[in-house]
Amino acid sequence: MSYEVVLEDKYYLRELIESISLKDSLDQISYEASIQLKVPSEGLSIAPGQNIRISGVPYSGTTKVHLLNPGVVWACNSSNKSTKHINLQVYDKTIYLVKSEDEFLFPAKGTASQRLKKYAKEWKIQLGNVPDTKKELNKATYRAQAIYNMITADLRETVKAGGEMYIPRMTPAGLELFRIGSNTTVWKLEAIEEVSQLRTLEGAITKVKVIGSGDESKQTSEDLPSQFLAVVKSADLIPKLGTLQKIAQDGDIKTVAAANKLGKAMLTGIQETFSVSxxxxxxxxxxxxxxxxxxxxxVMSVSHELGDSGHMSLELGSMEYVKRRYFLNYG
Known part of the structure; x- marks a missing residue:
């Protein structure tokens, strides 16, 4: 196999590899790997918490690159029939941001980039490339919750404020912010076994009512209906698709202009996604x-089955679909 697994920077396990799979999704922060190894007669000592990395030769490349590094062994599952095997569940080290909780209080006007640097400093996480997300955020009071949830909230608010879409990624250089769709090499998907296309009204929105923090003083009684900052509807979509209404309640929205902007961004017709293998x-x-x-x-999600004739499965959507699904999604 043209892949390498290295444990604790000194144990090279290539000859023991039986299979490696990698999974990544916009729903998750941590790159996940499943590694199955054959245990030699002299035994194999691997424990959760150990450092591990996966490398391989890129498609159409000639030299190995890091595919998952730095990683941590999260779980070990051994089995013994005629031959003993061990299956490792591995994550990149952003898993600590998913599994750890904390509290942070941020004043208004900071950016998602600045907040990420604060999280990293508190948790002694090395940073790589962290571009300026530019958009100033509102005051945030994050009580006990996963740090990953805080990062996600910051990045979603950045998009709602008109900024670019970013996701965190762990790289050998450290934790980075990657702008969605900014990869330098854009692959043309040609060696395809199957493509399926889904077109559906599920998720379509033709009318939006927006409740923002500016309405709080108007809510004098629980018995009264909500006061909306804006009601936005599509003159083009409603005659074709009917009225599919969404209510967006967002404390970050404080003005009618901001409410109208959010409502227009949420309007969407037939939803279209592609599954490719x-x-x-x-x-x-x-x-x-x-x-x-x-x-x-x-790419919204990807599953790699690594090997000399490897296989992958992808879920794909447009840039606008990704924005609505992952950054402007209101329950």
């Missing part, structure tokens, strides 16, 4: 842009 491009990650039949699409 084919020859593996082992460096593809969730958030990357690809090209399918001339369309520029974003």
């Amino acid at each position: 084919g020859l593996d491009i082992n460096t593809l990650r969730a958030g990357d842009k690809v090209e399918l039949s001339g369309m520029g699409l974003i």
Whole structure:
């Protein structure tokens, strides 16, 4: 196998590898791997908490690159029939931000980039490339919750304020913010086994009512109906698709202009996604842009089955679909 697994920076396990799979999604922060190893007669000592990395030769490349690094062994599952095997559940080290809780209080006007640096400093996490997300955020009071949830809230508020879409990624250089669709190499998906297209009204929105923090003083009684900052509807979509109404309640929205902007951004017609399976491009990650039949699409989830003739499965959507689904989604 043209892949390498290294434990604690000194134990090279290539000859023991039976299978490796990698999973990534815009719903998760941590890159996940499942590694199955054959246990030699002299035994194999691996324990949760140990450092581990996975490397491989990229599709159409010649030299190995890091695919998951730095990683941590999260769980070990051994089995013994005629031959003993061990299956490792591995995550990149952002898993500590998913599994750890804390409290943070932020004043208004800071950015998601600045807050990420604060989280990293408190948790002694090395940072790589952290671009300026630019949009100033409102005051935030984060009580006991996963740090990952705080990062997600900051990045969603950035998009609601008109900023770019970013996701956190762990790299050998440290924790980075990756702007969705900004990968330098955009792969054309050609070696495909199967493509399926889903078109549905599920998730379509043709009318939006927005409740913001500016309405709080008007809510004098629980018996009274909500006061809306804005009601936005599509003159084009309603005659074709009917009225599919969403109520967006957001304390970050304080003005009528902001409410109208949010409502317009949420309007959407028929939802279209693509599922693709084919020859593996082992460096593809969730958030990357690809090209399918001339369309520029974003990888929403990817599953790699690594090997000399590897296989991958992708879920793809447009940039606007990704924005609505992952950054402007109100319950």
